[in-house]
Amino acid sequence: xxxxxxxxxxxRNRLPYPFCPGCGHGSVLDRLDQALVRLGRDPSxxxxxxxxGCSGLSDQYFATNAFHGLHGRSxxxxxxxxLADPSLEVVVVMGDGGTGIGGTHLINAARRNVGITVVVMNxxxxxxxGGQHSTTTPEGAITSTTPGGxxxxxxxxxxxxxxxxxxxxxxxxxxxDELADRMLEAIExxxxxxxxxxxxxxxxxxxxxxxxxxxxxxxxxxxxxxPGVLFRRDVAExxxxxxxxxxxDEVRSLATPIPIGFAAPLDQPVTLVVxxxxxxxxxxxxxxxxxAAIRSGLWAVQRDDYPVTVQTGHSVAQLVLSPREMPxxxxxxxxxxxxxxxxxxxxAQPLLPAMRRDGVVVTIPEFAGVETPARxxxxxxxxxxxxxxxxxxxxxxxxxxxxxxxxLPVDALRAAAGTGxxxxxxxxxxxxxxxxxxx
Amino acid sequence: MREYxxxxxxxxxxxxxxxxxxxxxxPITPASGILMAMMRELPARGGIAIQGEDEIASIGMCIxxxxxxxRAMTATSGPGISLYxxxxxxxxxxxxxxxxxxVQRLGPATGGATTVGQxxxxxxxxxxxxxxxxxxxxxxxxxxxxxxxxxxxxLAERFRSPVFVLADxxxxxxxxxxxxxxxxxxxxxxxxxxxxxAPYRYEPAGDVPPMRRYGTGEPIRFTGSSHDEGALITKxxxxxxxxxxxLASKIDEHLDEIELVDWDPQPxxxxxxxxxxxxxxxxxxxxxRTRARGVAVAGLVVQSLWPVPEAAIGLALEGIGRVVxxxxxxxxxxxxxxxxAGDREVVGIGRVDGELVTPEEIGAAxx
Numbered sequence: 001x002x003x004x005x006x007x008x009x010x011x012r013n014r015l016p017y018p019f020c021p022g023c024g025h026g027s028v029l030d031r032l033d034q035a036l037v038r039l040g041r042d043p044s045x046x047x048x049x050x051x052x053g054c055s056g057l058s059d060q061y062f063a064t065n066a067f068h069g070l071h072g073r074s075x076x077x078x079x080x081x082x083l084a085d086p087s088l089e090v091v092v093v094m095g096d097g098g099t100g101i102g103g104t105h106l107i108n109a110a111r112r113n114v115g116i117t118v119v120v121m122n123x124x125x126x127x128x129x130g131g132q133h134s135t136t137t138p139e140g141a142i143t144s145t146t147p148g149g150x151x152x153x154x155x156x157x158x159x160x161x162x163x164x165x166x167x168x169x170x171x172x173x174x175x176x177d178e179l180a181d182r183m184l185e186a187i188e189x190x191x192x193x194x195x196x197x198x199x200x201x202x203x204x205x206x207x208x209x210x211x212x213x214x215x216x217x218x219x220x221x222x223x224x225x226x227p228g229v230l231f232r233r234d235v236a237e238x239x240x241x242x243x244x245x246x247x248x249d250e251v252r253s254l255a256t257p258i259p260i261g262f263a264a265p266l267d268q269p270v271t272l273v274v275x276x277x278x279x280x281x282x283x284x285x286x287x288x289x290x291x292a293a294i295r296s297g298l299w300a301v302q303r304d305d306y307p308v309t310v311q312t313g314h315s316v317a318q319l320v321l322s323p324r325e326m327p328x329x330x331x332x333x334x335x336x337x338x339x340x341x342x343x344x345x346x347x348a349q350p351l352l353p354a355m356r357r358d359g360v361v362v363t364i365p366e367f368a369g370v371e372t373p374a375r376x377x378x379x380x381x382x383x384x385x386x387x388x389x390x391x392x393x394x395x396x397x398x399x400x401x402x403x404x405x406x407x408l409p410v411d412a413l414r415a416a417a418g419t420g421x422x423x424x425x426x427x428x429x430x431x432x433x434x435x436x437x438x439x
Numbered sequence: 440m441r442e443y444x445x446x447x448x449x450x451x452x453x454x455x456x457x458x459x460x461x462x463x464x465x466p467i468t469p470a471s472g473i474l475m476a477m478m479r480e481l482p483a484r485g486g487i488a489i490q491g492e493d494e495i496a497s498i499g500m501c502i503x504x505x506x507x508x509x510r511a512m513t514a515t516s517g518p519g520i521s522l523y524x525x526x527x528x529x530x531x532x533x534x535x536x537x538x539x540x541x542v543q544r545l546g547p548a549t550g551g552a553t554t555v556g557q558x559x560x561x562x563x564x565x566x567x568x569x570x571x572x573x574x575x576x577x578x579x580x581x582x583x584x585x586x587x588x589x590x591x592x593x594l595a596e597r598f599r600s601p602v603f604v605l606a607d608x609x610x611x612x613x614x615x616x617x618x619x620x621x622x623x624x625x626x627x628x629x630x631x632x633x634x635x636x637a638p639y640r641y642e643p644a645g646d647v648p649p650m651r652r653y654g655t656g657e658p659i660r661f662t663g664s665s666h667d668e669g670a671l672i673t674k675x676x677x678x679x680x681x682x683x684x685x686l687a688s689k690i691d692e693h694l695d696e697i698e699l700v701d702w703d704p705q706p707x708x709x710x711x712x713x714x715x716x717x718x719x720x721x722x723x724x725x726x727x728r729t730r731a732r733g734v735a736v737a738g739l740v741v742q743s744l745w746p747v748p749e750a751a752i753g754l755a756l757e758g759i760g761r762v763v764x765x766x767x768x769x770x771x772x773x774x775x776x777x778x779x780a781g782d783r784e785v786v787g788i789g790r791v792d793g794e795l796v797t798p799e800e801i802g803a804a805x806x
Contacts, residue, residue, distance in 0.1 A: 044658045049503075059660070060671060065653045067506065068662040068672075069499070069533075070525050076496040080503025080511075081653065083487050084461050088507065088654050105499075108492035242489075246482035254452050254480065257440035257619045287443075287614060294441050294616055302614040308468065308552045327580070327720030328613055330795040 011036040011043055013063045019054060020127075022206075024174030024199025028121055029058055032091070035183035036064070041089055049078040051094035051102070053128045055121045058093040072102025075109045078116045086115065086239040089187060096122040099157050100135035106194075110161035113191040115237040119183065120157060120194065121174075123201035131204030138219055142208040154223065157196045162231040167191025169231035171220070174199045175213055182229065191235035262412040264296035269322035270407060273334040273351060275344030276394055279311035282340070285394035286317035288426065289402060291416035293321040296408045301328055305347070314347040321407065336405065338397050339363035339370065362401045364393075377404065379436045392429040399433025410434060440619040446584035446610035447472035449617070450540055451480065453588025454512050458627040459538070460486040461509035463497040465519060468552040469608040470542035473514040494522035498539070502526060505535045506661055508632060508652035510592060514540035516608075517559050518549065520566060527601055528567035529663045531686060534639065534648065536595035536630075538588070539563075543607040543716075545767075545793050554793035555608040557716055557767035563603045564745050572690040574697055575603035575745040579719035582621040584610060587699075587742060589625050594697060596630050598690055599647050605744060607767070609717045609795065637668035644685045645692035690746065698748040702755055703738035705730065710805045711759045713752070713776060715741040718765045718796050725801035736805050747775050759783060763804045765796040 012033050017026040036046060046064040050056045052071035059066035065088075069077045074092045082090045099106055099120060109116065125143045126132040133143040135155040142149060162169045168189045170182045174197055186193035198216055200206055209215075220227055272289070276282040283304050290300035301320045307313040318334070320326055333354035338361075339345055345367055352361070352372040359374035368378045379400055381388040388396050395417075402408050410430070417426040451473055454462070462477040464470070474490065481488040487504070491497030494515055501511040515523065520541050530537050541563060545556035563575050574594050576587040588604050595602040633649035634656030641648050648668075651659045660670035665679040673679060690697070701719075703726060714722035719740040726738040739755040741748060756762070762780055764773040765788040773787040786804050790796050 044656065045654060046658075047653050057672075063658060065658040066660040066662070066670070067503065068660075068664060068670075069502070070529055070663055073495060073499045073526070076491070076499025077503035077506075079496070080461070080463070080500030080505075081507055082503075083489065083500065084504035084509040085507040085654055104492050105496055108496065239487075242482070242487065249483035251483045254448070254455070255619065255622060256442055256444070258443060259440060290614060290616075291443055294443055299441075299616040300443065300614070301616065303609060304612065306553060325616070327723050328609060328615060328717060328795075329721040329724055330797050332797065332799070 009037070011046070011062050011064055013061060015061050017061060018057060020203045022200060022202035024123065025054055025058070025121055027174045028119065028179070028197050028199065029061060031179040032119060032183055034180035035187060038180070038184050039089065039187055045087065046089045046091070047081055049074045049081070049090060049092045051092070051098040053095045053097055053126065055093050055095040072098045073105065074098060075102060075105040075116070075118065079109060079114045082114050082116050083239050083242070090116045091187065092116060092118040094118065094120055095127070096120060096124060096134045096136040097126050099155060103135070106161060107164050110164040110166040110192050112238050113165060113167055113235045114239060115190055116192060117186045118194045120196045121199055122157070122196055123199040123205060125201060125205050127201055127203065138223060144204065156225060158194070158230050161192070161194050165235065166194055166231055167233050167235040168193035170229050171196045171225065171227050173197065173213070173216060173227070190237040191233070258291060258294045260295060260297050261415070262296040262409045264293065264298050264408045265406060266298060266321060266323050269320055269326055270336065271331045271334040272319045272321070272336040272338065272401070273348060274317045274319065274338045274340065274394055274398065275348035276315055276340030277343040278306050278309070278313050278315040280315060280340065280394055281391050282315040282394045283317050285398050286319050288395065288413065288416045289398050290319055292408050292413040295412040295415055298323060299325050301326055303328065314343040316344065316347050333359070335359050336401060337361045337374070338401060339367045340393050340397065345370070360405060362397055383436065383439060384432050385435050386432055388432060392425070392432070395426060395429040396433040396436065399430040400437040403434050403437040442617050442619050442622070443614055444581065444617065445472070445612050445614050446578065446581045446606055447542065447612065448476065449581045449584035450514070450588045450604065450606065451476040452622055453585040454538070454592070455480060455484065456625050457510065457589045457592035459510050459512050459592065461501060461504035461511040462486070462488040462513065463491050463500040464514050465491050465494045465497050467516045467519050469544055469611050470514045470516050470519070470540065472611065473540060473542070494519040495526065498523045498526040501537055502530055502533070502535050505537055506653055510536070512538040512540065514542065516542050516544045517546045517562070520559060520562060524567050528569060528571065530601040531567070531571045532663050533661050534599035535601065536599055536650065537601040538591045538595050538604060539601055540604045540606065542611040543605065545791065551793055553608065555717065555767060555795065556791065556793070557607060557718065558771070558791070559605065560744065560766070560768060560771040563605060572687050573603065573745050574598065574600060574690065574743070575605050576699065576742055577605040577716045577744045578610060579716055579740050579742065581610065581615040582617045583742065585622055590699070593628060596628065597647065597696070598693070599650060600690065605716065607717050639666065639670055640668040641685050641689070644681065645688040647689050694746055694748070694750070697743050697746065698751050699743040700748055700751040701740040701742065702751065704755065705735045705737050708735040708737040708758070709760045710763065711737045711739055711755055712763045712765070712801055712805060713739045713741065714765055715744055715772065718767060721796050721798045722765055722801055724798035725805065728798060729802055729805050734805070744772070749779060752776070752779055756780065756783065761786060761806070763788065763801060765801050767791065767796065
């Protein structure tokens with residue numbers, strides 16, 4: 001007995017095509033079938049991703065995997081499929097309509113060079129919806145939405161993806177003898193490949209525009225949209241490059257447990273608001289105090305407020321330190337307000353009159369005159385043992401406040417600041433603040 | 440041991456704990472922290488994280504990846520959910536397990552990028568065309584950002600459906616102290632992956648078809664169009680009627696598996712504070728302070744926002760005469776409660792000024 005070697009004669013299933021008489025879709029799909037047969041992969045390893053319109057019917061006539069999604073988005077699904085499982089062969093079949101609504105996906109897929117192949121069945125207008133003009137409709141062409149002739153310049157699909165890095169770009173027609181060869185080449189070449197295949201659209205476009213195979217070929221010449229292989233590049237396929245780039249990444253734990261090694265005297269929640277300027281390390285300084293509080297057995301919550309811009313305007317951190325767990329909620333007026341800058345004052349102004357008499361405002365001489373029922377403590381950075389940079393003011397004043405108001409053990413703050421890239425600068429700022437608090 | 444982290448970091452840890460293997464997203468405040476962390480953490484764990492050219496591409500990539508068997512997640516804020524709209528419908532129709540995080544900011548339109556809001560509550564419920572069921576979980580603490588993200592993955596797998604995690608700017612970006620054991624590893628349930636059979640066969644209607652994926656077993660089809668059990672497009676009324684009823688009943692018949700609330704009853708309470716998300720923080724404080732005044736009051740924090748946990752809410756409403764619903768919108772969830780409250784008085788507290796509802800406002804409404 002001899003073992004039968006089964007070869008796949010076709011990737012088509014038995015369903016007949018539903019396309020209009022004379023439409024090029026059927027012959028393009030036959031060429032795709034031939035290319036897939038020659039590729040020789042198991043149909044279960046091939047995914048045909050179809051767009052919307054008559055091209056969107058294409059996947060139903062293949063015995064491969066199929067994904068029929070939304071208009072213009074076929075490239076995004078294909079990208080996800082290929083990225084997640086690079087062993088799959090992914091072919092997109094879309095119309096010229098998809099190159100308009102999904103233009104950004106086309107450009108970015110070319111740039112990214114994920115290893116998918118896109119076949120554009122380009123019949124120069126919308127078919128299924130009634131012959132409206134598309135991105136590729138020639139200038140002057142009559143369509144149902146350009147009754148006086150198209151005034152828009154047609155999109156050069158091939159140049160668009162070509163100049164943006166695509167690995168393989170081909171323009172031709174549904175009549176091309178080499179179409180199956182070029183499709184196979186496109187599928188086999190690593191990276192993003194696109195075939196712009198022009199077709200006759202017999203139901204709408206042909207008659208009003210006296211269009212024919214010959215007219216189509218001369219249009220290519222007249223419109224400077226030449227046929228043939230236009231780009232052929234050796235590129236790094238993205239899904240493979242991504243995996244290679246991360247091959248040596250090490251898994252690090254995201255857990256950052258904070259040990260409790262100190263005890264704080266607080267028996268009631270205390271709210272501090274640190275009001276300064278963006279770029280002044282307000283949030284990171286407040287974070288160190290929060291970590292110090294957690295090291296002291298307290299619960300900290302830090303809510304930040306800042307504009308959408310970066311490094312300009314205010315930066316305000318609201319820090320609640322509590323002997324028990326506190327939900328995230330607004331505090332009407334802080335117990336302690338640190339005023340660091342004019343930006344901070346503008347934002348914190350409404351808080352000043354709302355503060356209680358036993359509250360404390362800690363600030364620099366510039367804002368010594370603020371009106372508030374709270375006690376105002378003025379610390380002069382000029383009196384410090386070392387020059388205090390703008391970036392350090394928040395931590396200096398926070399450290400001084402922690403010590404002066406006896407919120408936490410200062411050693412807890414030192415412990416919180418003792419690690420990380422900025423440990424040295426932070427520890428120095430803390431000592432400066434402790435010095436100011438003593439004076 | 441305790442940890443100090445924000446909700447976005449907790450969502451990332453929840454996703455990784457749940458076995459998320461594919462993430463795609465587009466930068467947007469206040470959700471960018473999730474994108475950046477996933478880009479950093481996922482590749483080392485053998486997964487893929489990618490920044491799409493826009494939100495449409497990002498969710499599209501997730502749907503494609505999910506069909507290869509990946510556990511996929513995307514994260515954005517309200518303006519991004521707007522762009523996800525049509526693909527949410529595709530994920531519903533194609534029965535794609537997918538976790539969608541919405542870190543809400545104040546809307547409409549660009550609204551306030553760094554300003555808190557809860558204006559997407561009805562939007563995530565009805566955010567795509569055609570009518571469909573949806574599951575949405577709303578964490579009310581940073582610890583729940585972890586646990587409910589894990590739960591979202593479980594529900595997405597269980598029901599082959601997109602599942603929303605509805606957070607907000609303050610939960611997402613506020614550093615909070617959490618007991619370290621809140622991040623205990625979870626057992627990731629292995630999904631039932633079938634290798635043969637029609638990908639959309641359900642019998643009875645409330646059944647969830649076993650997930651098929653590309654590349655394993657016989658080829659499968661996927662479509663966003665009305666389809667039969669093999670995902671072939673059809674217009675046959677019996678087939679598509681059954682399909683659309685199936686999409687609803689696979690969730691509606693299993694509400695008991697989805698319902699999740701934190702009920703804090705008190706004997707003799709005539710008032711109930713019903714809250715969700717970040718606003719639950721002030722609600723819990725208000726309940727505590729009201730009780731400290733000697734007034735009985737009950738609290739209910741709804742975590743499974745959609746479908747509305749009507750059984751749990753019905754139980755909490757027993758004996759109650761007044762329901763206070765604080766939220767950072769003008770009454771989007773209150774209308775669901777009014778629907779269930781019968782003759783009870785329902786008092787809404789809505790803020791849309793970028794500030795949180797305060798415990799004092801809630802306390803005053805409780806009376």
